[in-house]
Amino acid sequence: EVHLVESGGGLVQPGGSLRLSCAVSGFTFNTYWMHWVRHAPGKRLEWVSRMNVDGSNTAYADSVKGRFTISRDNANNTLYLHMDSLRADDTAVYYCAREASYSYYDLDYWGQGTLVTVSS
Amino acid sequence: EIVLTQSPATLSLSPGERATLSCRASQSVSTYVAWYQQKPGRGPRLLIYDASNRATGIPARFSGSGSGTDFTLTISSLEPEDFALYYCQQRNTWPPTFGGGTKVEIK
Numbered sequence: 001e002v003h004l005v006e007s008g009g010g011l012v013q014p015g016g017s018l019r020l021s022c023a024v025s026g027f028t029f030n031t032y033w034m035h036w037v038r039h040a041p042g043k044r045l046e047w048v049s050r051m052n053v054d055g056s057n058t059a060y061a062d063s064v065k066g067r068f069t070i071s072r073d074n075a076n077n078t079l080y081l082h083m084d085s086l087r088a089d090d091t092a093v094y095y096c097a098r099e100a101s102y103s104y105y106d107l108d109y110w111g112q113g114t115l116v117t118v119s120s
Numbered sequence: 121e122i123v124l125t126q127s128p129a130t131l132s133l134s135p136g137e138r139a140t141l142s143c144r145a146s147q148s149v150s151t152y153v154a155w156y157q158q159k160p161g162r163g164p165r166l167l168i169y170d171a172s173n174r175a176t177g178i179p180a181r182f183s184g185s186g187s188g189t190d191f192t193l194t195i196s197s198l199e200p201e202d203f204a205l206y207y208c209q210q211r212n213t214w215p216p217t218f219g220g221g222t223k224v225e226i227k
Contacts (some may be wrong), residue, residue: 045209063198110163
């Protein structure tokens, strides 16, 4: 059974940093593109970032480009999101998700999410 | 970026009834629309991709249709576990974007 479990969320001050992790199981991690998506209170789901199978290709939403870095450890079946220069509007539940093998940007499995709160 | 508008915001129905959810795009997205279901405390679950294809393990009571700017998710006969939030998403134009959601609640 496919499982994705996010961790690393919490309360951080504006300007601070945080690293989120997503531990996966139940599928061959190194054959799937992976994504981060977030959901801020009262706002729409927002796609954040994407990484290909070996980490050589990444993409970011304009709202996080230059501040967030996606990475992966295929040996340990883990996806990461390193977040720097955090702002209040980064407050959200962050989900990791697996890209479906049959279509780009369709996300067929998601984790339960981890809450990031940026506040002083 | 492409804006997806979902309607209605809330749909109040009884088990066994038919649910029809709408998603309208601000410009054509061909058939590159997916639908997701979300329940409290959980991540979304892919139901439909490319407008009309059911994802793996999704019951046949869920169906999708549409192309261009207008899309529909239909649940033919609501089961108790279908009362949840539903989102549409487009992947035709970068960045991928999501609709604001429709809540299907028990009447």
